[in-house]
Amino acid sequence: MARAGLTTQRLVRAGAELADEVGFDQVTVSALARRFDVKVASLYSHLRSSQDLKTRIALLALEEMADRAAEALAGRSGKDALAAFANVCRDYARAHPGRYTAARHPLDDATAAGSAGVRIAQLNRAILRGYDLAEPDQTHAVRLLGSVFHGYVSLETAGGFAHSAPDSEESWARILDALDSLLRNWPAHP
Amino acid sequence: MARAGLTTQRLVRAGAELADEVGFDQVTVSALARRFDVKVASLYSHLRSSQDLKTRIALLALEEMADRAAEALAGRSGKDALAAFANVCRDYARAHPGRYTAARHPLDDATAAGSAGVRIAQLNRAILRGYDLAEPDQTHAVRLLGSVFHGYVSLETAGGFAHSAPDSEESWARILDALDSLLRNWPAHP
DNA sequence: CCCGTTTGCCTAAACCCTTTAGGAAGTTCC
DNA sequence: GGAACTTCCTAAAGGGTTTAGGCAAACGGG
Numbered sequence: 276m277a278r279a280g281l282t283t284q285r286l287v288r289a290g291a292e293l294a295d296e297v298g299f300d301q302v303t304v305s306a307l308a309r310r311f312d313v314k315v316a317s318l319y320s321h322l323r324s325s326q327d328l329k330t331r332i333a334l335l336a337l338e339e340m341a342d343r344a345a346e347a348l349a350g351r352s353g354k355d356a357l358a359a360f361a362n363v364c365r366d367y368a369r370a371h372p373g374r375y376t377a378a379r380h381p382l383d384d385a386t387a388a389g390s391a392g393v394r395i396a397q398l399n400r401a402i403l404r405g406y407d408l409a410e411p412d413q414t415h416a417v418r419l420l421g422s423v424f425h426g427y428v429s430l431e432t433a434g435g436f437a438h439s440a441p442d443s444e445e446s447w448a449r450i451l452d453a454l455d456s457l458l459r460n461w462p463a464h465p
Numbered sequence: 466m467a468r469a470g471l472t473t474q475r476l477v478r479a480g481a482e483l484a485d486e487v488g489f490d491q492v493t494v495s496a497l498a499r500r501f502d503v504k505v506a507s508l509y510s511h512l513r514s515s516q517d518l519k520t521r522i523a524l525l526a527l528e529e530m531a532d533r534a535a536e537a538l539a540g541r542s543g544k545d546a547l548a549a550f551a552n553v554c555r556d557y558a559r560a561h562p563g564r565y566t567a568a569r570h571p572l573d574d575a576t577a578a579g580s581a582g583v584r585i586a587q588l589n590r591a592i593l594r595g596y597d598l599a600e601p602d603q604t605h606a607v608r609l610l611g612s613v614f615h616g617y618v619s620l621e622t623a624g625g626f627a628h629s630a631p632d633s634e635e636s637w638a639r640i641l642d643a644l645d646s647l648l649r650n651w652p653a654h655p
Numbered sequence: 656c657c658c659g660t661t662t663g664c665c666t667a668a669a670c671c672c673t674t675t676a677g678g679a680a681g682t683t684c685c
Numbered sequence: 686g687g688a689a690c691t692t693c694c695t696a697a698a699g700g701g702t703t704t705a706g707g708c709a710a711a712c713g714g715g
Contacts, residue, residue, distance in 0.1 A: 426616025449605040456652040
């Protein structure tokens with residue numbers, strides 16, 4: 276009975292690859308077992324449940340995004356930083372659609388608090404250091420940026436902008452221009 | 466053998482209610498059968514498959530949102546229209562979280578083209594009539610608005626802004642102000 | 656009114672995914 | 686070499702999906 280060398284880490288990594296290939300919600304303990312040519316029950320020594328697997332994939336995806344964002348933001352500010360962060364989100368989603376979906380998977384509060392999601396939030400806020408925004412407008416702006424990035428990437432990967440002109444690439448560039456302009460001219464409270 | 470009076474319409478409506486109660490991805494043919502106190506197989510005379518059910522719920526949700534948006538936009542323009550449309554999205558998502566998730570369910574191209582989604586897109590574009598934007602900037606702006614609304618509502622219903630100040634209500638209002646300002650001062654191409 | 660047709664719901668059964676319990680083979684270390 | 690532990694296994698129960706085929710209720714024409 277040769278051993279397959281299963282570990283939680285390898286399972287989660289393989290699960291992430293599986294998610295990118297077949298979609299996050301097609302990720303199943305059974306499919307993972309097939310991929311390792313192993314019986315399903317064997318995985319339950321390494322994973323508490325199917326939910327546990329999905330949560331771990333989500334945490335992995337958040338780590339990866341946070342790492343990329345941190346690297347992209349190093350040494351940049353202003354619009355450079357804005358575009359760098361935005362492109363990390365978009366590029367990650369296109370390269371790893373399953374993982375990106377995983378990253379949007381709802382986590383319970385405790386798990387979320389310990390995840391790389393908070394690092395991403397901090398980096399998002401760091402973008403605004405290059406602009407002149409005081410609280411609470413800074414927070415509003417952070418939320419706007421998060422919404423735009425997430426929303427655009429979601430709609431784009433769902434095929435929303437696929438079959439129409441102008442192409443998505445151009446809209447993305449112009450939207451980043453518009454956001455930069457908006458952050459530099461944030462309207463005063465009425 | 467008393468008949469339960471099942472029809473596709475009633476099943477889809479009940480499915481939508483179920484989605485709001487337990488979440489869209491918990492909507493299952495089995496659960497629906499239980500709700501009608503009927504055997505599972507009976508539903509397959511009215512629904513082709515579990516996927517079919519979900520698709521129909523998605524189409525229902527899109528219809529409902531389009532109707533509300535059309536009514537909200539009637540007689541409004543400029544920022545009034547912007548806020549009205551935005552609030553329709555947000556209010557619908559909060560009143561019917563399951564249906565809202567359903568509305569984001571990916572549809573194949575043919576189904577999407579025949580859905581109320583195109584009506585929603587047209588209404589979204591109609592908002593911009595109150596602003597002075599020529600193509601292709603108009604399209605970029607449409608995509609930006611769609612992204613913000615979808616993104617903000619998704620993050621909010623996922624609990625993203627729940628436990629932090631300032632509260633989500635205030636951010637929403639200020640983000641609408643900011644978008645209005647941006648549309649009135651859309652940056653020229655660099 | 657009653658008989659044939661249509662329709663609506665049923666039973667039965669196959670298949671897949673999840674999860675737990677308990678067993679046997681491989682590994683480690685004294 | 687054997688005790689202890691780890692890794693993977695078989696077995697089984699429970700739930701969701703889907704199809705095939707059957708009986709009974711409703712309906713419509715002679």
